[in-house]
Amino acid sequence: MHRTEELYGQFRTLEQQKDSASLGMWIFLVTEVMFFGGIMLAYAINRHTYFHAFAMGSNTLDLKLGGINTVVLLASSFTMAMAVWSSQVGKKPLISVFLTLTIILGFVFFGVKYIEYAQKFHHRLVPGRNFDITYCVNNPSNCEDVKPEELAVERKEIAEAQAADPDLNSHAQLYYSAYFGMTGLHALHMVIGAGLLLWLLRQSFAGRFTPQWNTPVDIVGLYWHFVDIVWIYLFPLLYLIDRHK
Amino acid sequence: MSEQVHTEHIVQPRTYLAIILTLLTLTGLTVYAAYINLGKFNIVVALAIATLKATLVVLFFMHAKYTQRRTQLVIIAGIFWLAILLFMTLSDYVSRIDYRGVRSPISRVTSRGTCPFS
Secondary structure, eight states: OOEETTEETTOSSHHHHHHHHHHHHHHHHHHHHHHHHHHHHHHHHHHHHTHHHHHHHHHTSOHHHHHHHHHHHHHHHHHHHHHHHHHHTTOHHHHHHHHHHHHHHHHHHHHHHHHHHHHHHHTTOSSSTTOOTTHHHHOGGGOTTSOHHHHHHHHHHHHHHHHHOTTHHHHHHHHHHHHHHHHHHHHHHHHHHHHHHHHHHHHHHTTOOOSSOOHHHHHHHHHHHHHHHHHHHHIIIIIOSSTTO | OOSOOOOOOOOOHHHHHHHHHHHHHHHHHHHHHHTSOOTTHHHHHHHHHHHHHHHHIIIIITOGGGSOHHHHHHHHHHHHHHHHHHHHHHHHHHHOOOTTOOOOTTOEEETTEEETTO
């Protein structure tokens, strides 16, 4: 393809080239909105139908870990935005610094998510034949990370939820299917994002990004912020269904 | 043609800082609101705060406020399409009654069986 330095042959100006890239990325992100929208819709229908089970499931999540991850992800969006700014004003070393910070925060997110998922496996809260929403209440010795007073509250909540919904255990599995499905797909997007950030970092070390040409930083930035937006919705939908009891 | 005029709008770090602080405050607010019993309005408040946060991210972090009109149209069309997906499907689920008089499949589970619109 004909190319003059950073300008590819089919474009007249660098600005037009960048606008086209940005438009293309937004069209991709719109398809992602529809992709996550379908899952959110399935969640909404099940949450309305089995509200007691969804509320119960939500209250067994660790709000502290979820809150930490929300803060971590928002902070990573900020560092990503700063990486884009650094490339726009031509502060080459700062691009690498902010990209590195974004990657580190992404991995902190994975670490916290790993702790959360492992906890759910220990508490028998993974959908399947061993799923048991009452496991921690009935086996407190196996759930030492849950405080006794929290377990007492949980016992009361489970009793109330079972009175309202006799088939609580299978409906709570629906909640946990939604939880693992939604957070799992979100985490998959984060893994892809982390890969893209590492790819950017390599080019940044080589000094590829200038105020005239920083399209990859900008485009990956759009993707990273989109993944952040998905989490902005997942956090209240999964962790905060019925906390006010 | 060879001279490139750069007209890109650069969002300044102080704007990013203001946005991230607002986002963190709103995160605290949404957790705080979840602990207050607002009945049916808990979810409304949670989604309103989430939408406000998402709007701030789209407008400033993603530069949608300063991008071309064409791209803004794509974003709005995307949100509109999502609204069709959610609104049309949910209104169908909530309002459907079949020929035997059986209520919608979205009716709620209660101890007395299923009870729609509760």
